[in-house]
Every structure is written in C-alpha cells, then in structure tokens.
Amino acid sequence: MTQAPSVDVHRPKVEYFDLAALTNTDPKGFVRPVERYQVAPWGLYMARTSDHEQFHYIESWLLPDLALRASVFHYNPEHQRDQDFYLDLGEFRQLEPDRWKSVDHYLDIVVRTGRNTELLDVDELLAAHTAGLLTAAEAQAAIETATTAIDGIAAHDYSLDRWLQSRGVTLTWL
DSSP: OOOOOOOOOOOOOEEEEETTTTEEEOTTSOEEEOSEEEEETTEEEEEEEOOOSSEEEEEEEEEGGGTEEEEEEEEOGGGOOSOSEEEEEEEEEEEETTEEEEEEEEEEEEEETTTEEEEEOHHHHHHHHHTTSSOHHHHHHHHHHHHHHHHHHHHTTTOHHHHHHHTTOOOOOO
C-alpha cells in the first residue's frame, strides 16, 4: 500500500489591511507598504509591491459577499505561471472604516481565462478540519463557495470577469 503525501497542517492564514496607514500585515506578521487601496460596494482593492522571489507585485480584491479574494500576481520572468487569476476562499470583512481582515480557508482556485479552472489544496482543507483548525460549517462553506465559483466561471466561458459582472461586481486592475 502506498502512503498518501503528508500535508503541512497550519492555522488559517490571517491578514490585515490598514487603509489609513497604507499597510498590509501578511500572515507571518510582516507589515508591507501598500501603494493603493480602493473601496467599492462589493469589496476592497489592494495593490502593492512584493519581495517574493517569484513575483514582484500583487493586486487583490477582497469580495466579502462571495467569500473570495481575487488576485493577480505579476510574476518575475523566470517564474511565470499559466494562470490569469488566483482565488483564495475564506472570510473577508471590514472591521472598521479603515481596517479589513482576511482569514484564508485553505481552498484556492486558479482561473485560466477561456480555458479552465483548477481547484487546489483540498488536502489542506481536510487536514485543517481533522486537526480542529476549521469547523465543519467553515469547511462546508469553503466547499460550497468553491463549487459556486467554479460553476459560475465555467458557465461564463471560464471568464472570472463575466461571472462577477453577472453578479453586479466589476473589478478593475492596473
């Protein structure tokens, strides 16, 4: 019998977004300067530089009503990926007028416009639930959010923008 690969079990990743200070506190506690925040009726946009080895810039929309964070990573040439959008699933909310919070619920979706979607990290979701880091209700909500997003994007010819527009959400990017 073969062994299943082991999964790194970790607490949900939490980030904070401080609009007044123009900062983003990442899951490891590092405070990053933000170039731009924009608040829209459907969520919060953030654009900032990154010191990550694979990408130099990130743009994200936190979409609380859809339980999604849509990101565009600007990869360094040697680390290009076949993806147009990266969706994190979780809880995204405004804590105060100038402060937002995200709690990642493990599942991610890669969107390749006009071609397909790919669901990632199901193993992490199950391991987190088994370890008591995510309730059954939270795990079920993540699965339902993933299903809704994948079905919606597929029904709109694998276009994240078209699916979101059908729900009254229009995202703008740099």
